Amino acid sequence: MKIWLLWIGVVASCSSALAVQTVEISAREVPLLVAPRVDSEKIVILTRGTVVQASSNTIRDSEGEQWYKIRAPGGQLGFIRAVNVVTRIDKGDSRAAGVQRGWVRAEERTSTAWSFALRASGFGSYTTRHLNRLLGLDSELTFCFLGGVGYGRRRFSIGPALVFTKTSRIVAGSLVYRFFSPFRSEPELRFRLGRDTSSSRTVVGLNAALRYPFSISEGTHLSGHLDTGLIVFTPRPYALDVSLGMGLGLHF
Incomplete structure (x- = not known):
């Protein structure tokens, strides 16, 4: 034996x-x-x-x-x-490492992962409040609160968001969920709840985005993103804003 x-x-x-x-x-x-x-x-x-x-x-x-x-x-x-x-x-390693498949520096597998995401985007929207088209600015700073490594670390993040248009000034909390992708781009879904300080109305928002990191590292990097959003103004009479935008993000 x-x-x-x-x-x-x-x-x-x-x-x-x-x-x-x-x-x-x-x-x-x-x-x-x-x-x-x-x-x-x-x-x-x-x-x-x-x-x-x-x-x-x-x-x-x-x-x-x-x-x-x-x-x-x-x-x-x-x-x-x-x-x-x-x-x-390979695909399995990429999920654990938090990067997409391909060639990656060995040291990037153990590099310090980003914990904060600062993003800003310009958007065009259509609002039922005035039956009008508007331009605006969306900014957000969120923190990855789960800890861990790779994709598990950045799956959820939370933080404040500001949305400005000609007719509204929205201050909201934002909860972001990121879907794992073995490719370069990464889908994101964010839920928002806040208040329009211009009209003192409560707002509920849902935003879907596609993030494209300009680096395959988990460390500090820039990214570009495309997103579309929906904001509902309450209480009655309900109003709806639908938007489409693009911008940049800093992950650190």
Whole structure:
């Protein structure tokens, strides 16, 4: 029995050691080094776009730098800095990491995730209050309150929103739900409840948006978004505003 357990342990260790992944050199020129140290002897220079096989895990040196052990196209074995490569992730990994599928820097999987979203957009709307078309500005600052990592962290956020048009000044609370997408864009749905300070009426709003991040990182980045919204003014006589807009967001 002990022999079998020892054999299973050896096989598992070997499998882990042999686990590899495909990475691509992202920097212009990257030295392949004998050891995971910046002052180590150079073996060969790898250029941007070179695809190589690398260890599935990184090695961290005494300075906190992460390294991959790789096999170069010429067969040489050595080490390169993880910051100089991008790795291929699949759909399952992308959901956990909070990014879309594709090539992503290894360090971005563990980078500090954004917690706040500040967005502003211009919109055009049609209102039944005056049977008229209006232009306006929508701004919002929300906080991801669930914690966690990846998509689970940013799934919900909450915060204040301001909506201005020629005829209304709305102050509202906004609850945002983000739908996971394995692609670059990410759908959002937001529910709002507040007050129009111009008419002292209660407003209830629903907004659907499509967010396109300008970075695949979980860290601080800009994004663009398209959105359409519906605002109901209460009490009677009820009024309805329907809007379509676009804008920018800062996630930090």
